Every structure is written in C-alpha cells, then in structure tokens.
Amino acid sequence: MTSSSPSPPERRVRVLNRYGIHARPAALLVKAASAFPDTEIFIRKGDFSVNAKSIMGLLTLEGQHGLELAISASGPRAAEALDALEALFRDKFHEE
Amino acid sequence: MTSSVEPLPPAAAPAETVLTAMPLAPGIAIAPLRFHAPDEPDVPVRRIAPEAVHAETERLEKALLATRDELHALRTSLGGDSAAIFDAHLLAVDDPDFLARIHREICDGKVCAEHAVARAGAYFADRFSKMEDDYLKERANDIRDVVRRIVHALAAPAAGGGAAVPAVAGPPAILVARELTPSEAMNLRGSGVAGLVVESASPTSHVAILTRALGIPAVTRLSSPIAALPEGAQAVLDGTRGTLTIRPAEATLSEKAREKAVADALRGRLAALKGEPCRLVDGKRVMLEANLDMPRDAEEALQGGAEGVGLYRTEYLFLDGSGIPGEETQFAAYAHIARLFAPRRVVLRTLDLGGDKLAGNLHPGMESNPFLGWRAIRLCLGREDIFRPQLRAMLRASALNPNLEIMYPMISRAGEIDRANALLAECKEELRREGKEFNENVSIGVMVEIPAAALTARDLARKVAFFSIGTNDLTQYTLAVDRGNEQVAHLYDPLHPAVLRLIAETIEAGEAAGIETGVCGEMAGRALYAPLLVGMGAKSLSASPRNLPTVKAVLRALDSTECRELARAALQSADGAATKERCRALVARRAPELLPLVD
Numbered sequence: 001m002t003s004s005s006p007s008p009p010e011r012r013v014r015v016l017n018r019y020g021i022h023a024r025p026a027a028l029l030v031k032a033a034s035a036f037p038d039t040e041i042f043i044r045k046g047d048f049s050v051n052a053k054s055i056m057g058l059l060t061l062e063g064q065h066g067l068e069l070a071i072s073a074s075g076p077r078a079a080e081a082l083d084a085l086e087a088l089f090r091d092k093f094h095e096e
Numbered sequence: 097m098t099s100s101v102e103p104l105p106p107a108a109a110p111a112e113t114v115l116t117a118m119p120l121a122p123g124i125a126i127a128p129l130r131f132h133a134p135d136e137p138d139v140p141v142r143r144i145a146p147e148a149v150h151a152e153t154e155r156l157e158k159a160l161l162a163t164r165d166e167l168h169a170l171r172t173s174l175g176g177d178s179a180a181i182f183d184a185h186l187l188a189v190d191d192p193d194f195l196a197r198i199h200r201e202i203c204d205g206k207v208c209a210e211h212a213v214a215r216a217g218a219y220f221a222d223r224f225s226k227m228e229d230d231y232l233k234e235r236a237n238d239i240r241d242v243v244r245r246i247v248h249a250l251a252a253p254a255a256g257g258g259a260a261v262p263a264v265a266g267p268p269a270i271l272v273a274r275e276l277t278p279s280e281a282m283n284l285r286g287s288g289v290a291g292l293v294v295e296s297a298s299p300t301s302h303v304a305i306l307t308r309a310l311g312i313p314a315v316t317r318l319s320s321p322i323a324a325l326p327e328g329a330q331a332v333l334d335g336t337r338g339t340l341t342i343r344p345a346e347a348t349l350s351e352k353a354r355e356k357a358v359a360d361a362l363r364g365r366l367a368a369l370k371g372e373p374c375r376l377v378d379g380k381r382v383m384l385e386a387n388l389d390m391p392r393d394a395e396e397a398l399q400g401g402a403e404g405v406g407l408y409r410t411e412y413l414f415l416d417g418s419g420i421p422g423e424e425t426q427f428a429a430y431a432h433i434a435r436l437f438a439p440r441r442v443v444l445r446t447l448d449l450g451g452d453k454l455a456g457n458l459h460p461g462m463e464s465n466p467f468l469g470w471r472a473i474r475l476c477l478g479r480e481d482i483f484r485p486q487l488r489a490m491l492r493a494s495a496l497n498p499n500l501e502i503m504y505p506m507i508s509r510a511g512e513i514d515r516a517n518a519l520l521a522e523c524k525e526e527l528r529r530e531g532k533e534f535n536e537n538v539s540i541g542v543m544v545e546i547p548a549a550a551l552t553a554r555d556l557a558r559k560v561a562f563f564s565i566g567t568n569d570l571t572q573y574t575l576a577v578d579r580g581n582e583q584v585a586h587l588y589d590p591l592h593p594a595v596l597r598l599i600a601e602t603i604e605a606g607e608a609a610g611i612e613t614g615v616c617g618e619m620a621g622r623a624l625y626a627p628l629l630v631g632m633g634a635k636s637l638s639a640s641p642r643n644l645p646t647v648k649a650v651l652r653a654l655d656s657t658e659c660r661e662l663a664r665a666a667l668q669s670a671d672g673a674a675t676k677e678r679c680r681a682l683v684a685r686r687a688p689e690l691l692p693l694v695d
Contacts, residue, residue, distance in 0.1 A: 023184050023235070030187060035419075054193035055184070059235055060223045084419070094415055 008074040010044070011082050013089035014066070021063030023055075025093035030055050032084045039075040041085065052085065112345045116319045117293070119338035120304045123313030124356040125270050125291025126349070129331050129342070132273035134280070139247055142208040152202050156209040159249035163189055166245065170282060182278065184235075188242045194220065210247050217243035234301055241277035270333050270340075272322050281306040291333035293340060295322050311363075315340060362689060366645040370401040374648045376630070377655040383636035384644050385441065387616055391429060394436055397641040401648065404441035404499070406564065406638020407616040408433060410486065411449050423485035430493035430500075438497040443564065443638075444490050445543065446516075447482065448472045448505040467578065472506035477515050487523045494535035501539040503564055508546045513559045543616075545569035550598035553605030563606045564638070567617025571595050590619045591672030591679075596632070600667055603633040614638055623650040623694040624679045630656075631663030646693050653687035 015021060021029070033041045033052035041052040043061065050057030052071070063069060069089075073081045144152055164186065171182045188194060194216055201212030217239050225236040270291040271284070281303050284292070292314040297303045307314040313335030318325075325342070332341040332352045341348055374384045385406030386397035397405065413421045413429060434442055450463070450471035463469040476483035487502075494500045504516050517540065527534050544550050545566035553563070567590050572579060574595050577587045589595070599615070606613040614636035619625050621639025623646040629637060630651060637647060662682055666675040683694055 027183065027187055051193055054191050055187040056191045056220045056239070057193045060220065062227055 008072045008078065010070040010072045011086055012068060012070055013086055014068050015063045016065070016089065016092045017095055018065055019095075020065050020067070021058060021061060023059070024095070025063075025088070026055050026058040028088055028093050029058055029085060032088055033081065035084070036073075036075075036077050036081040039073050039077055039081045041071065041073045041081050043085075044070045044072065111343065112348060113342045115340045115342070117315035117338045117340055118299075118317040119335055120294070120297060120299060120314040120316045121292075121307035121312060122336040123291075123311065123359065124335070124352055125313045125333040126344075126352060126356065127268040127270045127290040127331070128328050129272055129293075129325055130266070130269035131325075131327055132271050132276070132280075134273070134275075139210050139214045140208060141211045144202075144206050144208055146206065149203055149206065152209050153199065155250060156198065156202065156212070159209065159246050160189060160195075162249040163242070163246050166249075170279075184238055185242050185245075185278070188239060189246070210250050213243055213246050213250070234298075237275060237277055238302075241279050244277070245279065270331050272325055272327075274322070276303045278302045278306060281310070284312055285310050291335065293318060293322060293325075293333065358689070362693070366649055369645060369648050369652070370399075372401075372648070372652075374403075374651055376651055376659070377653070378657070380630075380656045382630055382634075382651055383441070383614070384648055385443075385614070385616075385636055385638040386641045386644065387621075387638050388433070391432060393641065394433060398436075400641035400644045402641055402644055404443075404636075405433065405437055406441070406443055406614055406620075406636055407503075408442060408444045410445060410447055414447060414449060420482055421485075423489045426486055426489035427492050430489055431496055434493045434497035434500050439499055440497075441499040441501065442497055443501045443503050443541070444493070445503045445505055446473070446486055446490070447476055448543075449475070451475055467572075473504050473512050473516060474506065477512065477519075480519065483516075483519060484523060487520050488527060491520070491523055491527055491534040491538065492532055494538040495533035498535065500535065501541060501562065503541045503543055503562075505543040505566070506546060506569075507542045507544070507556065508548045510552075510555050510559060513542060513556065517559070544602045544613075545573070545617075547574050547598060550602045553602045554608065557605050557609035557611055560611065562611050563602055563613040565599055565602055565613060565615045565617065565634075567595070567599070567615060567619040570598060570617065574598060589672040590617070590625070591628075591666070591675040593667065593669055593671070593675075596628075596663075596666050596675070599629070599634075600632045600663070607633060612636070621647065623647045623690070624676070624683065626651055627654055627659045627682060628662055628666055628675070628679060631659030631661070632667075646690065650683060650687055650690055650694060653690070654682065658682060658686070 017025060030053055042049045043052050043058065045061050045063070045067065048061065050061050052058065061069075071082055071085050167182050167186045167189065171186070197216035197219065198209075198212045201207055201215050202209060205212065221236040221239040224239065225233055227233055266288050268288050268290045270293060271289045272293045274295045275297070276292070276294055284307070289312065292307055292312055294303055294314065294316050295318075297316045304314070313333055315333060315335055315338050318340060329342050330344065332344045332348065334341075334352070344352065374382045376382070383403050384401070385404040386393070386400065386402035387407040387409070388394055388397060388405055389409050390412050410426070413426055430444055448471065450466045450469055470478070476486075490502050504513065507513060520540070524534065524536070539561035541560045541562035541564060542549070542556060543566045544553060544556075544563050547570070549556060550570065557563070568579070571577070571588060571590045571592070575587060575589065575592060577584050579585050579588045603613045612635040613633065615629050615634045616638040620629060620637035621643035623643070626637055626647045627650065639647065662678055665678055669675050680691075683691055
C-alpha cells in the first residue's frame with residue numbers, strides 16, 4: 001500500500017541446539033519457510049542475511065549453538081511464517 | 097595397540113605391518129590395496145551468444161529434472177539414515193539461491209550451463225570448506241557431488257536415471273581414498289570393492305553411514321599417511337577393531353579368513369531367517385513386529401521380516417513444520433501403511449506429543465516438567481479439535497486392513513480410556529452418517545508406561561483389547577530417572593526388579609482378562625532381554641527393524657521353559673546386574689555364536 005514501508009519487523013531467536021544449525025535443522029527451516037511460497041523470509045546474522053528457503057544459504061550462516069539470529073518476513077502470512085520458524089528454534093528443532 | 101605414527105618398512109622387506117585406524121564400518125575384508133581415482137568430469141567452459149541463453153536455460157532445466165529423478169531413485173533404494181543423505185542433495189538441487197546463481201551465470205555471464213553450475217557450486221563449496229565446523233566442511237563434498245551429477249546429466253541427456261556417475265569396476269580390492277562422495281559410495285555396491293580406507297571421515301559422515309548400510313567394512317584416520325600405502329599389496333582390513341594389516345603373514349591370513357567366514361555365515365543365517373516365523377524350540381510362537389517412526393522405515397521393516405507394525409508413531413505428521421495436519425493428510429499416511437502391511441497387524445498410536453512441541457505452541461506457559469505434563473492422551477482429551485481428525489483418519493484407515501488397531505498413549509486411569517472411547521464412538525457415528533467405511537470392530541488398546549497403569553492393569557484390562565508396554569518411559573517413571581540427564585542416566589535400568597515386576601503384573605492382569613500384551617519399548621529390540629520378556633508372557637515384541645533378525649535368531653534357539661525360568665529368577669532377583677548375567681549365560685549356553693551380536 002505505501003511506497004516507502006519500513007523494513008519488516010524482526011524476531012530474535014537463539015540457536016539452542018547443541019550442534020547448531022546443521023543439515024537437519026536447516027532442512028526443517030527450509031521446509032517450514034517453503035510452506036509460505038508468497039512470503040519473503042530472511043534470517044540475519046549480523047550483517048549477513050540469507051533466504052530462509054535456501055538450504056545452502058542457511059548452512060553458510062554457520063548457526064552455532066548460542067548464536068542469536070533475527071528472522072524477518074514480508075508479504076502475505078508474514079506473521080504466521082515468523083511464528084512457524086520461531087517455534088522451530090524454540091523447540092530446538094525437535095532434537096533433545 | 098599404540099596409535100603413534102608408524103613408518104612403513106621399505107618394499108624390499110615385505111614384513112607384515114599392522115596399522116591402527118578408527119573403525120568406520122564393521123567387518124573384515126581381505127584383498128589387495130587399490131587407490132581410488134576420483135571422478136572429476138571435464139567441465140566445458142564455453143561462452144554462449146545472447147540468443148542462446150534461453151536454449152541453455154532449457155538444457156539446464158532438463159538436466160535438473162534428470163538429476164532430481166536420479167536422486168529420488170537412489171533415495172528409494174536406500175532406507176533410514178542413508179536416504180537422508182540424498183535428501184540433502186535433493187534440497188541442494190532445489191535451492192533457490194543455488195539456482196538463482198546458476199541462472200545469473202548463464203544470463204549475465206553468458207556461459208554454458210556446465211560452467212554456470214560449476215561456478216555456482218564452487219562458490220558455496222568454497223564457503224563451506226572454509227568453515228570451522230567439521231560437519232559443515234563436509235557439506236562442500238555434497239555440493240561437489242551434486243555439481244558432478246548435474247554436469248553428467250548435461251553431458252548425457254539421453255542417459256537413464258542412476259547411471260550418471262560412473263561405477264568403480266574391477267576385481268576385489270580394498271579401496272584407498274582421500275574422500276568419497278555419497279554417489280561414489282553408492283557405486284561401491286556390487287563393484288568388487290571389499291573394503292574401504294578413507295583418509296578422514298567422521299563416524300556420522302555420509303560415507304560412514306553408507307558403507308555401514310551397504311555392509312562394506314571401512315576404517316579411517318590411519319596411523320600412517322595413506323599416500324604411503326603400497327598399491328597392489330595384499331591387505332586385511334578389520335573395520336570392527338580398526339586395523340589395516342599390510343602383507344599379512346600366513347597365520348594372520350588364516351585367522352582373519354576364519355573370522356570373516358564366521359561373520360558372513362552369521363549374516364547369511366540371519367538373512368535366511370527372514371521368512372521364518374519366530375518360533376521357540378518347543379513351538380511357542382512370538383510375533384515380531386516393527387516400530388515405525390516414518391513411512392519410509394516401512395520398507396526396512398518388511399526387509400527385516402517384520403510380521404506387522406507393533407507401534408506406528410504418528411508424531412512425525414505433526415512435527416514437519418507445516419502445522420497441525422488435517423484429516424485427509426493423516427488418512428493418506430495411515431491408509432498407506434494399512435495397505436502395505438495388510439492383512440498383518442498395524443497398531444497406530446494416537447498423538448504422543450506435548451503442547452510445547454506442537455506448532456504454534458499450544459501451551460504458552462513454559463512447562464517446567466513436560467515429561468510429567470500436558471501431553472499425549474491428556475492433550476488430546478483437552479483438544480478435541482486435534483484428537484477427532486486423528487481418530488477419524490485412523491478409523492477410515494481401518495477399512496483397509498482388518499487388523500489395524502488403535503492405541504492410546506500415557507494412560508494413567510480408566511477414565512481416560514472411557515473418554516477417549518466415547519469420542520471414538522462419536523467419530524464412528526459421524527462416519528456412518530457420512531457413509532465413510534471403517535471397521536466397526538476395530539481393536540482398541542493402550543500403552544502401559546505409567547506405573548499407575550501397570551499397578552491397576554486389572555481394571556484397565558477390562559476396557560481394552562490389548563496392552564502394549566512402553567518400557568522406556570515405564571523405566572524412567574518407575575526409577576525417577578531422566579535418560580537424557582547425563583548425571584543420572586546410568587541409573588536407568590530396565591532390568592531393575594521394580595520395572596520387571598510392573599511388566600510381569602501388567603502381562604498377568606492382561607492374561608486374567610483374556611487379552612494379550614506386547615512390548616514396544618527398546619527392551620523388545622535387545623536380543624539379550626527378549627527371552628526375559630517372552631518368559632514373562634509377552635506375546636509380541638515390537639522393535640526397530642534392524643534389531644528383529646537377531647531377536648528372532650536368539651529366540652529360535654531357546655525353549656519356553658528356559659525363558660520362564662529366566663523370568664522367574666529375574667523377578668526374585670535383588671538387582672538388575674544379576675539378571676543381565678543370567679540373560680547372557682542363557683545365550684552363551686544355547687547360542688554362543690550369537691553372543692557377539694547381543695552386546
């Protein structure tokens with residue numbers, strides 16, 4: 001609607017998994033993000049931002065245990081997308 | 097065995113040399129050493145004219161399709177962990193950033209598809225190989241593997257699936273390689289390669305998983321640089337102990353050959369048992385079933401000779417990141433497994449998750465002890481909107497298999513069974529009105545995993561058609577031990593007399609009410625403990641598919657009286673250690689050759 005909308009709000013998450021964001025959690029993130037095909041979702045570490053639907057991008061993020069990341073989404077169902085991804089981080093990607 | 101670096105003697109003095117290494121995949125291989133020549137396709141570097149960009153992009157799309165098909169085919173031919181390796185490759189092939197980069201190379205860089213793919217792949221591979229984390233470093237290999245596959249597909253568009261990466265052919269050999277891509281590992285199958293020495297691979301790496309799955313003995317981190325190994329020299333690789341013996345002496349050779357023969361015979365024997373029923377020496381029958389976490393485990397279960405599915409965990413449907421699954425999604429999954437095993441027994445377990453694990457976090461206040469919290473049947477009874485679709489989906493699936501059964505987890509009181517059954521009855525009525533088929537007499541059972549349920553099993557037995565004992569949780573709750581807590585994990589002991597007594601009481605209560613009890617916890621898959629469970633009266637054991645052959649082999653060597661005697665002694669025993677010894681002594685007496693397999 002507006003031409004100069006502010007950058008999309010970010011949600012902070014922490015990597016709680018012992019082994020960080022390796023292939024399995026990354027795959028879960030990609031799967032979750034891909035459920036929102038029309039929504040742009042990014043995960044940021046410092047200055048480096050990656051497309052949450054890209055497995056390669058997520059892996060190059062080097063999300064080690066304890067790291068704080070920021071998720072942002074824009075487009076339809078953005079809040080829902082953020083909820084879904086946030087839940088994965090909170091649940092340690094179902095690894096215990 | 098020391099692990100210091102040992103220099104190899106010069107070739108002129110062919111003495112036996114034993115090198116130590118880290119075991120990667122068990123087994124013994126006896127063959128000459130051969131160095132692996134890695135598959136490096138020539139990647140053409142061509143400039144293309146602007147008009148050709150469109151056609152080049154189409155070439156790329158075709159090759160990507162072919163690559164996806166190949167990877168799917170490879171996935172299907174494997175099971176479990178091994179398939180997951182190719183899942184990662186599939187994700188890479190579909191990765192938006194990877195694809196965007198390739199397209200940019202073609203459109204902006206005006207280069208041929210092969211070069212574009214190689215450059216895009218190199219960008220990511222380079223980033224990964226520079227990472228500190230070993231696991232991520234290895235991902236560079238995945239990308240290189242995928243790039244090779246796509247380049248091959250571009251070169252041979254007419255080739256059928258699975259033939260892209262050339263197989264390693266030749267006479268029997270122990271392959272020595274710096275590294276091996278998953279595709280190359282797959283090609284070892286039927287290639288004559290008897291064993292593998294890889295320079296540096298972790299036990300959780302793809303090459304480790306695949307060599308284990310393919311039954312090829314392997315070692316890594318040799319105590320001597322692999323480049324110094326004498327090509328062509330006879331060697332004995334022991335993947336179980338982690339040794340490589342170069343130019344073995346006669347004595348070593350015959351000893352290892354004998355060991356290998358015994359191991360092969362054992363494996364053959366277990367494989368031959370696949371079609372055989374699990375019958376004790378006196379004819380007593382025990383049903384051996386599989387615990388399934390995911391649909392793709394079903395193949396492995398059938399391969400392992402499972403006579404049914406004693407526990408079908410439904411949680412995976414709720415955990416894949418796409419929210420609470422609807423009735424149709426669930427029905428599709430249950431119908432598939434029902435048909436696959438029909439008319440064999442399939443037991444579907446209703447949702448056994450906590451509110452904290454479900455998408456959208458149904459339980460906003462963090463539970464301080466989810467283990468004792470709002471999960472499984474408690475959550476389901478509190479959230480009919482989640483429970484009903486699952487019950488409906490399971491009922492509909494019951495139309496496809498007369499022996500499909502439903503089981504409720506974490507039952508602690510009869511009231512829960514009553515309420516769940518009331519909901520089930522309502523769902524049945526709905527389905528009747530809708531004209532949807534289901535088995536009117538579908539059997540309903542419960543997991544007995546809470547001590548309260550075991551202690552009041554007599555009352556519960558009147559309300560159900562069967563019991564299934566979840567020994568993992570039963571042990572944790574009974575001994576007040578969290579297995580995941582490193583400080584106390586050693587206190588977890590399924591052979592503790594208290595746990596055994598609860599198991600025995602449950603089975604007895606069931607028998608008094610005329611119902612059968614099975615065991616689906618980890619204990620059921622331990623061949624050492626299976627005789628104990630059978631001796632206590634368990635009618636079926638459900639376990640991870642890969643454990644079934646050994647359980648079957650052990651039980652077939654025993655008779656009911658011995659098992660009952662073992663159980664009787666165990667129930668009177670003061671501690672689990674003594675019981676474990678008795679279990680081992682029984683196997684040692686009756687099936688000593690199986691002892692190495694039963695830990």
